Amino acid sequence: MDNNMEERLLSSEADSTSNLKGRIWDESKKMWRVAFPAILTRVTSYGMLVVTQSFVGHISQLDLSGYALMLNVIIRFVNGILLGMSSATETLCGQAFGAKQYHMMGIYLQRSWIVDLVEDDIAIAAGNFSLWLLPILYSFVFSMTIQMYLQAQLKNMIIGWLSASSFVLHVLLSWIFVIKLNLGIPGAMGALIISSWSMIIGEFIYIFGGWCPQTWSGFSKAAFSDILPVVKLSISSGFMLW
DSSP states (O other): HHHHHHHHHHHHHHHHHHHHHHHHHHHHHHHHHHHHHHHHHHHHHHHHHHHHHHHHHHHOHHHHHHHHHHIIIIIIHHHHHHHHHHEEEHHHHHHHHHHHHHHHHHHHHHHHHHHHHTTTHHHHHHHOOOTTHHHHHHHHHHHHHHHHHHHHHHOOHHHHHHHHHHHHHHHHHHHIIIIOOOOHHHHHHHHHHHHHHHHHHHHHHHIIIIIIITTTOOOOOOSSSOOHHHHHHHHHHHHHHO
């Protein structure tokens, strides 16, 4: 009888260990399903700036110093503000998705565009240093908010693949414009602009093309109503992360 009890205890312990390993594996897969596209997006997005810096370094030391200054002072400053403000989109879209109010997610996305696009600090900061940065900085408005919008729906992989594709395109265009065509700074910055907006165009195609049928039903006038709470949440989030 003691032997039978011992066998049952050992069997129960083995089953418990097996179940624990299975649960850990399942949770790891769920975590990496979200984490891997996010990591890929962050690495490739920042990698585009690094690639541009490396190609600018082939032009001249003076141009490299100027680009490094713009990268540190402008992009990181404005990017920090927009990251904080786009977190409001993540909060609102996450709440709407959890409450199954899917139609509100598209409206929140449009409201975030309205709030961010009228932010004068972006244009002022870019205008003081370089007009080349203006289209890049405004591309952040769409890329960050759309990423939050898609992540709230667990559509992470499309973000990662689009970001990786734009990175490959950026390396190719930078090599052609700077090395082959010898276009200098206009070529390097032009490659960055084209690559940055190629990802956004891909996201637009994904959203407007019908791959988000529950959350995107077209542009709506409702985006212009009740916009003050979005402004307050965006500003508070921006100050918190900045």
